[in-house]
Amino acid sequence: MKIKFLSLPHPVLGISDDIRGEFSVDFAFKPSKDQQILVFKMHLNNSTIEDLISQRKGAYVMEISCSATLFRESLFSFKKEFAYKIPTGKLLNRVVVRCYIVTSADNILRYQNNSANLDYVGFNFDLNKSDLLAVYDKRFEFSAEKQYEKYHGISSFMQVDEGDFERGNMIFRTTTNKLHIELSKEDYKRYDEFRKNRGFASYLHSSLAFPGLIFALSKMFFSPNEDKDTAWYQRLEQLIREKNLNFKKLEDILKISQEILGLPFSRSLKDLQIKKFEDEL
Amino acid sequence: MNYKRVFKELYVEELKDRIKENPSLVNLYEMDQFEYKENQVLESKKETISYPKLIVPDSKKNHFDFENSKNIFESMKHFSPAEASDPRFWAYLSHTLYWDYVKARSRVEEEKRNSDFIISHWFIDRLNVRNLLRQDLSKLWWVSYMTFDPQRKDPYELTREAFSMLDYIRFLLEESLGSYRVLTHALLEYIINNPNLFQKNKQDRARYLMTRCNLLAGFKILGVLSKSELKELFDKYKKDIELI
Numbered sequence: 034m035k036i037k038f039l040s041l042p043h044p045v046l047g048i049s050d051d052i053r054g055e056f057s058v059d060f061a062f063k064p065s066k067d068q069q070i071l072v073f074k075m076h077l078n079n080s081t082i083e084d085l086i087s088q089r090k091g092a093y094v095m096e097i098s099c100s101a102t103l104f105r106e107s108l109f110s111f112k113k114e115f116a117y118k119i120p121t122g123k124l125l126n127r128v129v130v131r132c133y134i135v136t137s138a139d140n141i142l143r144y145q146n147n148s149a150n151l152d153y154v155g156f157n158f159d160l161n162k163s164d165l166l167a168v169y170d171k172r173f174e175f176s177a178e179k180q181y182e183k184y185h186g187i188s189s190f191m192q193v194d195e196g197d198f199e200r201g202n203m204i205f206r207t208t209t210n211k212l213h214i215e216l217s218k219e220d221y222k223r224y225d226e227f228r229k230n231r232g233f234a235s236y237l238h239s240s241l242a243f244p245g246l247i248f249a250l251s252k253m254f255f256s257p258n259e260d261k262d263t264a265w266y267q268r269l270e271q272l273i274r275e276k277n278l279n280f281k282k283l284e285d286i287l288k289i290s291q292e293i294l295g296l297p298f299s300r301s302l303k304d305l306q307i308k309k310f311e312d313e314l
Numbered sequence: 315m316n317y318k319r320v321f322k323e324l325y326v327e328e329l330k331d332r333i334k335e336n337p338s339l340v341n342l343y344e345m346d347q348f349e350y351k352e353n354q355v356l357e358s359k360k361e362t363i364s365y366p367k368l369i370v371p372d373s374k375k376n377h378f379d380f381e382n383s384k385n386i387f388e389s390m391k392h393f394s395p396a397e398a399s400d401p402r403f404w405a406y407l408s409h410t411l412y413w414d415y416v417k418a419r420s421r422v423e424e425e426k427r428n429s430d431f432i433i434s435h436w437f438i439d440r441l442n443v444r445n446l447l448r449q450d451l452s453k454l455w456w457v458s459y460m461t462f463d464p465q466r467k468d469p470y471e472l473t474r475e476a477f478s479m480l481d482y483i484r485f486l487l488e489e490s491l492g493s494y495r496v497l498t499h500a501l502l503e504y505i506i507n508n509p510n511l512f513q514k515n516k517q518d519r520a521r522y523l524m525t526r527c528n529l530l531a532g533f534k535i536l537g538v539l540s541k542s543e544l545k546e547l548f549d550k551y552k553k554d555i556e557l558i
Binding site: 039041092094096098100101102103104105106107109120121122123124125126133135137162163164165177179192194206208209210211213215262263264 | 322323324326327394395396397398399401439440441442443446456459460487490492493494495532533534535536537538539543
């Protein structure tokens with residue numbers, strides 16, 4: 034629903050200056066092993082609409098949609114706080130959540146809102162079930178993974194592969210799903226040995242993941258619309274949001290990559306120090 | 315029973331890039347089989363699938379979409395939607411086990427084809443509703459998934475209706491509104507249960523109803539309505555439909 038251009042006969046809180054008051058939502062997404070939990074907290078400041086909800090003639094509605102899995106559901110609640118659980122596997126990649134208040138009963142006759150714009154004085158409206166009473170103009174987005182483990186770690190958006198070439202530079206490529214770092218056969222063989230040992234994780238992050246992330250973020254910066262539908266783009270967007278990072282200037286790319294990887298160079302120096310200490314013993 | 319196999323992600327991109335950069339390679343898609351690299355296939359030892367035999371279309375009229383959709387869905391009913399969205403899986407099946415089916419269904423040997431044609435029939439280029447419902451194999455799973463109703467005497471009754479007219483896929487399921495399962499079911503049921511109303515000019519009348527739904531969704535949250543409430547809403551347009 035394109036709220037920006039919507040104009041209805043009856044007044045709607047959140048559209049233009051139809052009604053004085055406030056409707057806003059706090060939203061949190063909490064993935065767990067078997068399900069994805071969406072948590073909502075509603076804030077409403079308009080007595081007419083509050084009365085309708087208390088009479089169960091109005092309800093909060095959360096519309097959840099995910100185009101990658103043809104998922105679209107509208108949940109409704111009469112409570113201001115609630116959580117909704119969706120089994121893992123029903124959602125994938127970008128999920129969009131929009132919040133409204135609608136009529137939940139038919140034949141709401143002669144509706145008037147006490148805080149409506151003066152233009153509506155003297156007018157009343159007959160409403161039916163599912164008519165809009167209020168909209169929250171911001172939408173929430175998050176990126177859903179197939180498996181819970183994918184939420185953690187860079188493997189949710191990055192993968193190292195063995196290339197078709199014997200020796201040479203590593204190649205960075207993006208697909209619809211991930212950022213791929215292709216290593217030569219020679220390098221991949223060594224990488225495969227080291228990646229199994231947790232002690233070498235920081236070196237691999239520094240030398241592989243860090244430049245890979247810079248590459249991906251550069252693509253996002255210079256061609257923001259090109260890869261918006263891809264899973265890696267949406268996952269990185271979510272990470273940037275979660276960490277409250279700014280992504281407006283070219284210089285932000287270096288900061289963001291280091292934040293996402295947890296300061297890879299510092300970690301690798303610390304691990305080198307530990308290794309040096311162990312070698313000296 | 316066979317293990318589930320998919321092409322590696324980079325290999326799928328490589329195949330698509332090759333076609334885009336060298337359109338003459340579309341001729342490969344008329345060959346009797348597709349030469350692919352076995353080392354670019356991932357096999358899951360944890361999952362087996364009993365792949366059904368698909369009926370190969372014999373003409374423009376007989377696609378056998380409903381029968382094939384039912385069979386594909388029955389063999390992969392255990393898939394989560396996230397698994398069924400995997401472009402690697404559908405690309406693998408389209409290039410191997412169901413090569414002949416996709417060739418025949420797409421009519422690659424008869425149609426004027428370019429790289430976009432090959433990509434839309436053999437691959438899912440960008441993961442979205444439209445591409446999932448246009449790729450010749452994934453469409454079969456997804457239409458059944460969206461219309462299957464185990465509560466019905468024939469759980470595939472709505473699937474059969476959905477495949478009876480291309481409009482249902484183009485103007486209902488491909489639209490964001492079609493992802494509301496309750497609305498899709500309500501609309502298909504309404505048309506099935508009102509045979510007299512849709513006996514004449516069915517395509518135009520059904521399209522009119524779908525258009526009305528899209529208009530209503532512009533200012534109402536149709537998703538909160540039950541199936542019976544939606545059908546009551548459709549009833550309001552009966553007189554208009556009769557005029558078509």
